[in-house]
Amino acid sequence: MKKCLTTLHLVSGYLLIALFFSANVSLARGTYQTNDEFLAQSFEQSIPAPKMVWLTGDRKQTVKNILNHDYPNLRIRYWQNAAISAWILDEIGKEHPITVGIVVKDGAIQQIRVLAFRESRGDEIRHAFFTRQFEQLSLTDNDQLNQKIDGISGATLSVRAMQRLATLALFLDSETR
């Protein structure tokens, strides 16, 4: 009888652990802010008309160097007023694209947010403790971020994707000013 109870406890314990992890996996995916909400928050008064930057020639090559692959589209849409520019960019972390909204002001990142996360894990990158590291970062002459970003264990690929997108937004902002 005692053995049976111990086995039962063990099984229920394993089930609880399995439930905990499966819940974590499903919680990682989600849309945290819509594109419209992000733009409305970034441009307090009114959202400017969208503009586009074409990825051709040297620009295309630089983008490829930043991302380590071609950007899947020929052009990227952005929103810009006299003070800031806003970018909504996608990059694959491991298997699925992560949508990130980035606001650039005076050549430095003012704000970066994960808008939609579709990977099964690594969503810790959406939290402020991580995104705060990007604030006020700018580009070096070699098109790299001017400060090191501390990683998150278990979210390495998502962290790298975020770094690539931050670099890309800063580069594209410099191209449109």
Place this chain on the structure above:
Amino acid sequence: MSHAHHRKKRFKLKSFYIWHRYLGIASAFFLLILSVTGILLNHTESFQLNQKMISSQRILDWYGIKAAEVTAYPVNEQTIAMLDGQLFLDTQKLHGHYDKLLSAVAKDDLRLIITQPDILLITSTGEIVERLKSTTVALHQTSRAGIDSGGHIVIDTPAGLFSPDADFLQWNRWKDPSKEITWALASKPDKTYSQQLQKQYRSNILPLERVILDLHSGRIFGSIGPWVMDAAAVLLILLSLSGLWMWFKRRR
């Protein structure tokens, strides 16, 4: 030791040798399969076995890999088609995975493809210009697209009809009832084209590594396969033991 006993012993050894030979012949085929596939699997990355896809229709049929029906929209002289979440411009596969193809229209050198969840703007050569976004129109709720008699693209959304500006950056409400809209309609694709697309789709699913792995384990022959390979492994063990036994006997 008597002569008769010696003869009996020699006869026993000879018959054992014959058994050993038959065991060897019986297991040679399986030994070849196991060793060749084993070597290949040890060097999967070097041989890029996981990137090479099987195109043999017989093997694909054996694995029960089937292609779904093709949905197609003719645009100018081209065809936009979808098959199992993959989008094609003629036979060129477009980047990404999509749930459903809802409509497709052409304007000059550009093609507007309405899918769920994206609206794609591509060139006539299949390069994706942009996955369109809008802050004013719920583009993802677009149900169909068409061309009005003025040559402008029109999309149908729950909020009404909208038309894009020249750069496809902004969408304006379409207000021209005098113009007639011709909505894009799906057409039954040509049989040869469908078969070509299905063949292309099927030829991009099964990696060579999977087939070699299944050959190695015997699973390629169905549920009985692993048992056959187990039997072959037992034969090989017996072969090794009988070989060793005979070697020791002869030395004596």
